[in-house]
Amino acid sequence: MSDHSGTVPDAVGVPGPPRLTRWFDERLTRAGVTGRFARDCLLAALLTVLTFLVMTLLFRFVAPAEGLTFGPARVWSVIALCTGQAMLLCLRRVRPLLCLALVVGVQVPVIVLSVPEATVRGIAPFVAAYTVGVLLPVRTALLAAGAAVAVETSGVAVAVRAADAADFAVGGPGPGPLATTVGHLATSVLIYVGLVVLGSYVATYRRYLRLVRVRADEAVRAQQATVRAAIGAERARMARELHDVAAHHLSGMVVQAAAAERLIDSDPSAAKAGVGWIRSQGKETLDNLRLVVGVLRGRPGDSDGNAPVPGLAMLDDLVRDARQLGSPVEFVRDGQHRDVPPIADVALFRIVQESLSNARQHAPGAPVRVELRFLPRKVSLEVRNDRPTRRPEPRSSSTGGVGLVGMRERANLIGAQFTAGPTTAGGWSVAVTVPTTGDDARATGATATVNGDDQR
Template sequence: MRDHADTEPGTPRLTKWLDGRLTRIGVTGVFPRDCLLAAALTVLTFVLLTALFWFVAPEDGVSFDRARAWLLVAICCAQAMLLCLRRVRPLLCLALVVGLQLPIIGFSLPEATIRGLAPFVVAYTVGSLLPVRRALLAVGAVVVVESIGAAVVVTPDLLTAIAYVSASALTYASATFVGGYVATYRRYVELVRVRADEAIREQRTKVQAAIGAERSRMARELHDVAAHHLSGMVVQAAAVERLIDRDPAAAKAGVAWIRSQGKETLDNLRLVVGVLRGRPGHEGGDGAAPVPGLGMLDDLVDTAGNLAGPVEFVREGEQREVPPIADVALYRIAQESLSNARQHAPGAAARVVLRFEPRSVSLEVVNEPVAPRRVPAARTGGVGLVGMRERAQLIGATFTAGPTAAGGWSVAATLPTNGPAATRSKEEAPA
C-alpha cells in the first residue's frame, strides 16, 4: 500500500481547500480525516435512503415495510461508518463492506436491490491505493462473492442473477477504474514536478558554471591586457624618474611612450569589454579593434624589446592558420610570459620561439637570468601562471613553466593540430 500525504500532487483545488481548512482546525493525518468522511457519508446515506424508502419507492410502486426499510438504512449506515478504515486498511475495509452488502441483498426486494454509497467509495479507494494487479484481484474476488450471495439469497432466477452480477461488476469495476486513473494522474503530476525541479536544478548548475567560466574568462582577459601594458608603464615610469634630471629629452620620450601605452591599454580594455558583452558586429572603435593573434607576435616582441632587454623572435617551420581561440590563447601566453620576464628579470634577454610542426604548434618563451646588478621583483601569487595554464587547458594544449638550467625561466605551450583538442578549438569562438 502506498503511503499518501495529506495533500498530493494533482489533488483538485476543492480537496486542497478542504485539507487546508482541516489542517487549520487541527485535523491532520489519514485516519482522522477518513473518520470525518465516514461520518459525513453516514449522514448522507441516512438522508438518501430515508427519502428513497418513504418518498421515491412508493411513487414507483415499490413498497418496503417499515422494519425492513429501517434495517436496510441501519446496515447501509454501518457500511458508511466502516469507511474510516479505507486508507489505513483498504482490503479489510473492502471485505467488511462487502460482508455487510450480503445481508443488504437478502433484505432487499427482488425488483429493488439496495446498494449504499460505501461500496463505490471503497472500490475507488482500492483502485487508487493498491497496484493495478492487486486491485483487480481484490475487486474480482468481491464480485464473485457478492454474485454467489445474490444467486443464493435473492432468487434462483437466472436472468435476475445475471442482471445483478452485471450491475455488481459494473459498480466495482467502474469505481476501481476511476480510482486507478486518479492515482495514475497524481503520479504523473508528481513525476512532472520532480522532473521540472531536476531541470531547474540542472539549469541553475549550468548557469553557475557558465557564470564561473565567464568570470575566469574576464579575469584572464583583463589580466593579460592590463598586466602587460601596466607593468611596462611602471618600468618605464621608473626609468623616466631616473632620467628626468640627467636626460630630459629621453625622459620626455619615455613619458610619450607611457602615454601611448596608456591609450593602447584603454583601447584593449574597450575591446575586451565589447567582446565580453557579446557585441562583435557593432560599429565603433571597440568592435573595429583587431583581435590579437600569432600574426601580431612581431609587434609584441618589438614593443617588449624597446621597453626592456633584448627580445629575439624565432619562427620555425611553415606558418599556417590555427583555430581562432588557439590563436588568441597562444598570443596571450606569449604576452604574459614577456610581461613576467620584464617584471621579474628586468633587462634580461628573452627569446620567443614559435614552432610549426606537422602535427603541432608550439610556443616557447625563455628569458635569461637577471643581471647581478639588478634586483628582480619578488614573485607574487602566480595569477599570470594560473591564467596561462587555464588558456592552455581551454584549447587542449600542454603547458609547462619553470626555471631553466641557466637560472632563467621558461614557459612552453604545445597545441596538437589534429585530434579532439584541435577540433574542440575550432568550434570555440575567440576569447
C-alpha cells in the first residue's frame, strides 16, 4: 500500500512504483476501494485476521513449548486487545498521531496482562510507527516515538513491580524488575524509533524519486520544445528555398505567357515558340523544386544525384535566362575567381536569383547590373536596377517583403554584411559582402542595414 492515493507518472529512465504495488492499486481501484481511509480499513481488516491467527498460534503452541502457561481469561483478553489494536489501523493515514496514541494506549494493558518474561506485542505497533515516520516530519515523528517508548516503559515498570510484589510470574522466578524494564525499554526504542527512522527514510526516497521524475519530465518537455523550434526553423528555411526557386522560374513564365498572349493572333509561330519555352521552363522548375525538397529532406533518392548545386559558377546561366525573358541584364565579374564556402556560394546565388526576380516584378524593363568582385579579403556582390520603364503589374500585398527578408537571413547565416534599399536614381540596390580570409572570414555575427522601407 502506498502512502498516497494518487500516482506520479513515470518519467523516461526513472523507476516507477514497484510492479506489485501497481498491480494491487489497479485491482483495488477496479473493486471500488479508493481513497486512503477505505484502503486502510481493508488493511486493518486483513491485519486483524492475521493478528488473531498469530496470537492463537502463540498461546496454543509457542507458549507451552517455552514452559509458559496462561489462564483462558488472560489469553482471550490479550487476543481481544491485540485484534482491536489492529482494527485501529484504519486511522493510520487520516490521523497518524491519534492512531499511534490509541495503539500505544491499548498496548499498555496488553503488557500488564502478559508476564514480564514474555511481553506480548501485536502487529499494529510496528505498522503505526512506520506510518508516522512516512507521513510526518522527522522531528515530530521522533517525538511521537519517544512518547510511545516512555508510555510503554512506564507500563512495563508498573506491571513488573506489581508482578514482583504479588509473585505474579509463572514458571519460576524471572529476572529483576530493573533488568526487565531496561530490556523492554531497549525493545521499545528499537521498534518505535527504528521504524520511525525507516519510515522517514522511505518517505525521503519517495520524494527524491518524485523530484527526479518531475525533472526528467521537464527535461523531456524542454527537449520536445527544442525539437519543435528546430522543426519550425527548418520549415522556414524550406519555405525560403522554395520561394527563391519558384519566384525566379514562375515570374519568368508569367512574363513569357503574357508575351505569348499578345502574339497569339499576330504572330502564331512566335507565340508557339513562347509556349514551348514555358513548357521547358515548367519542367526545369519541377526539377529544381524536386532537388530542393530532396536536399532539405535529407533523402538523396528524392533528387537527381547529377543535378548541379546552385552557386556562383552558375551566375552566367542565371543571367542568360533573365535576358531571354526580356530583361536587359549586364553581368560584371572583377578579380580572380576563387572558391567560397559552399553555404556562402549557394546563399550568394540565391540572393542574385531573388534580386533578378524582384527587378523583373517591380521594375519591368529596367536595366539591371550584376557586379561580382573578388577582393583580397572579401567577396562583394551587388545587384542594381534602374527606374522601371513601365508600370509594374499589381500584386498581392500579403507577399510583400518576403524576398528581402529571405535575403537578409541568408546574409546573416553566412556572416555577411547586407545592404538593400532605393538608389538616388530611383532604382533599387542589393549589396552583400562576405569575408573570406583573416579574422573577417571567421566572423560569426552579421550586420544588416535596410535603407528605406521594405519594398520587396
